[in-house]
Amino acid sequence: MATIKDVAKYAGVSTSTVSHVLNKTRFVSEDISVRVMAAVEELNYAPSALARSLKVNHTRTFGMLLTTSTNPFFGEVVKGVERRCYQQGYNLILCNTEGDLDRMHDNLDTLLQKRVDGLLLMCSEMEGSVFDPFSRHQPVPTVVMDWGPVDFPSDKIQDNSHHGGYLATRHLIEQGHTRIGCLTGPLDKLPAQQRLSGFIQAMEEAGLEINKQWIASGNFECEGGELAFNEVFERGELPTALFVCNDMMAMGVINTANKKGIKVPEDLSIVGYDDIKLAKYITPSLTTIHQPKHRLGQQAVDTLLDKIHSKRATNTVIQLEPTLVVRDSVLNLNPTDTI
Incomplete structure (x- = not known):
């Protein structure tokens, strides 16, 4: 050679x-x-890319730590990250944490030993833990994405989950529903807390009762929706509508309700959250809250590049706004005018 x-x-x-x-x-x-x-x-x-990186002191490589999940939401965000890295001439090393804190630390050590130019963190298992990724390494520019450690001082890209929960619940109210429940994600996760708080705000503004019998928590996966819906079902009378705090859980609810002979939306209206690609292809197609997933990934890369090039010491928080996508899973209960 x-x-x-x-x-x-x-x-x-x-x-x-x-x-x-x-x-x-x-x-x-x-x-x-x-x-x-x-x-x-x-x-x-x-x-030699390695030799060149040693000389110029950068590798044109980013590392990303990601909580592994069957939720396509994460895959769609990663697609946005990878596309932006390619456009900017950067490589991406993706590490799955499998939801394990020890594995997360091992992956982080590996990325920093490989001298990545920056880090993207999207690991929900970091929440609530004392997190110092640079205790044994030289600090590198870092961006925490939605589902990352909340208290770690870095640039952050976040979804306005509170407003998304508010929009979902407000839509059900505008369609004439007054008996509304909420199936949340794990309430130790900030997005789940915020979506529930949005639900509560919309209900209180409308003067509607929040029935605790119609609130249950899942794990943001299909089986979590199934278990949470069964929990509400076993308590007695069902609401006419549910805000389910992500699309994967919503699909679990629709499947479970159908097995029980409960039709969506005729017997039970549902609004999901995330607007994953599958949401418009299930039956009925899912009314949901759209998160700009590709833009979340692209914005994270752009923010990391800005941090590197500007060498700014201050941290910034960028909030992406969700929107309502109306499909077929909500029944309008408002009386229609007749002649």
């Missing part, structure tokens, strides 16, 4: 001149540049 010294010897120039031609770090005459590039092609020379 040819080295930079071989290229320099073949072209009759110094190794530093070869480096300047390849990296465009200094003006080199056209004649010499042509000779160097001809030598590169003739010798089939491939520059």
